[in-house]
Amino acid sequence: MVAVVSPLLAPGSDVLDERQRGVVERVSAAERAHILALPSDDPLDAKRRARVQATGPELFGQPEAVRATLTRNDVALESVATALSDGIRRVLLVGAGDSLAVVTAARYALESMLEVPCEPVQSLEFAYYQAGLIDASTAVITLSSSGETTRTVEALLVAQNRNAYTVAVTNTSGSTLETEADVALLVEATRVGWPTQSSTAALALLLELAVRVGRRRGVAGAAALRSALDALPDTMRTVLGRLDGPIAAIAAREVTAPTVLFSGGGPNVAAAVVGAAKVKECTPLRATEIQVEEYHHYNSQKAEEPLFLLVPSGPSVPRAVDTGTDAHRWGGRLYVVTTEGERAFDALDPEAVLEIPAVPESLSPLLYLLPAQLVGYHLGLAGFAAAEAASDD
Numbered sequence: 001m002v003a004v005v006s007p008l009l010a011p012g013s014d015v016l017d018e019r020q021r022g023v024v025e026r027v028s029a030a031e032r033a034h035i036l037a038l039p040s041d042d043p044l045d046a047k048r049r050a051r052v053q054a055t056g057p058e059l060f061g062q063p064e065a066v067r068a069t070l071t072r073n074d075v076a077l078e079s080v081a082t083a084l085s086d087g088i089r090r091v092l093l094v095g096a097g098d099s100l101a102v103v104t105a106a107r108y109a110l111e112s113m114l115e116v117p118c119e120p121v122q123s124l125e126f127a128y129y130q131a132g133l134i135d136a137s138t139a140v141i142t143l144s145s146s147g148e149t150t151r152t153v154e155a156l157l158v159a160q161n162r163n164a165y166t167v168a169v170t171n172t173s174g175s176t177l178e179t180e181a182d183v184a185l186l187v188e189a190t191r192v193g194w195p196t197q198s199s200t201a202a203l204a205l206l207l208e209l210a211v212r213v214g215r216r217r218g219v220a221g222a223a224a225l226r227s228a229l230d231a232l233p234d235t236m237r238t239v240l241g242r243l244d245g246p247i248a249a250i251a252a253r254e255v256t257a258p259t260v261l262f263s264g265g266g267p268n269v270a271a272a273v274v275g276a277a278k279v280k281e282c283t284p285l286r287a288t289e290i291q292v293e294e295y296h297h298y299n300s301q302k303a304e305e306p307l308f309l310l311v312p313s314g315p316s317v318p319r320a321v322d323t324g325t326d327a328h329r330w331g332g333r334l335y336v337v338t339t340e341g342e343r344a345f346d347a348l349d350p351e352a353v354l355e356i357p358a359v360p361e362s363l364s365p366l367l368y369l370l371p372a373q374l375v376g377y378h379l380g381l382a383g384f385a386a387a388e389a390a391s392d393d
């Protein structure tokens with residue numbers, strides 16, 4: 001018997017029409033091949049090494065990718081901003097993997113400017129569980145770098161059937177996501193290495209969309225976000241230059257860590273997710289993210305594990321201070337990435353404090369994703385160096 005690859009294709013399911021079922025069958029076959037081609041956990045895996053090496057130039061090229069993406073989408077952004085400002089009562093932000101992290105990061109900027117709920121939802125959860133309540137007053141913004149991730153395509157098709165306003169954000173012109181959506185925003189970024197600029201350029205697009213909606217709607221605070229966002233590509237360059245060396249040194253110390261932990265709150269829960277994702281992509285190490293409050297409801301950290309707190313000045317700081325205190329109580333190591341001049345973490349005596357220029361918290365993930373990516377990338381490089389040295393002995 002042929003396995004059913006999706007409940008939307010099960011005999012008797014009437015969620016999708018015949019044409020849409022054909023679309024899902026096509027993308028799911030291609031996706032399986034992509035997943036089977038991922039690297040192994042061999043510490044010297046050549047496929048992983050090639051992707052880690054290709055990640056470097058893409059990671060450091062992010063300010064340019066952000067600028068190019070914003071320029072390319074000037075007209076399309078206006079059209080989406082107009083549509084969102086006109087009768088939309090709810091926005092669902094759908095993606096998987098890094099793409100889910102990116103929409104999570106954009107949520108608060110969008111909500112503050114649109115003044116309606118903007119909910120990040122994982123693609124499968126949306127496609128199979130949450131589509132029932134949506135209608136023409138809902139916008140469904142789907143993000144997929146490839147434009148072919150099956151669950152995200154399914155989410156878009158389900159939204160299409162419920163007459164929602166559908167937006168695709170994708171790197172891939174001509175992809176299924178772009179073809180099926182009412183309107184597409186195209187990300188100008190490469191993804192030969194592990195995803196870096198494809199994520200930050202997509203995030204910049206969503207933040208730009210938020211600012212344009214806010215200005216159109218006359219929201220107080222939109223002008224301040226406008227000028228802060230305009231300055232961000234330059235600040236990204238500053239942050240990359242400033243943090244690269246210190247994070248390379250931290251990675252050399254942490255290369256044998258049993259598990260690498262990342263924590264954040266608010267929009268920077270997304271930075272923690274991206275940190276763990278980059279470690280899992282660039283190394284064979286275990287890595288996990290935990291929100292600053294959730295950390296305290298379990299024995300979340302073990303001795304000898306490093307914790308990266310990615311917490312700019314803002315409402316998450318007091319709980320993040322507790323988190324940092326407990327990192328040491330459990331015998332772990334603590335690295336803090338926070339706003340320049342933030343003194344709340346000083347008394348914890350972290351192994352390192354890495355400072356990032358102040359920006360509005362709702363825009364800050366565009367900066368806090370950078371140290372998260374750098375940790376994964378440098379642990380990847382350090383891991384290959386260590387494995388090579390071991391194999392020479």
Ligand SMILES: O=P(O)(O)OC[C@H]1O[C@](O)(CO)[C@@H](O)[C@@H]1O
Pocket residue numbers: 035096097098099143144145146147148149152195
């Ligand atoms: O953005 P996409 O293309 O939908 O991919 C989602 C996730 O799946 C992966 O491609 C891995 O399968 C990740 O690189 C990415 O974060």
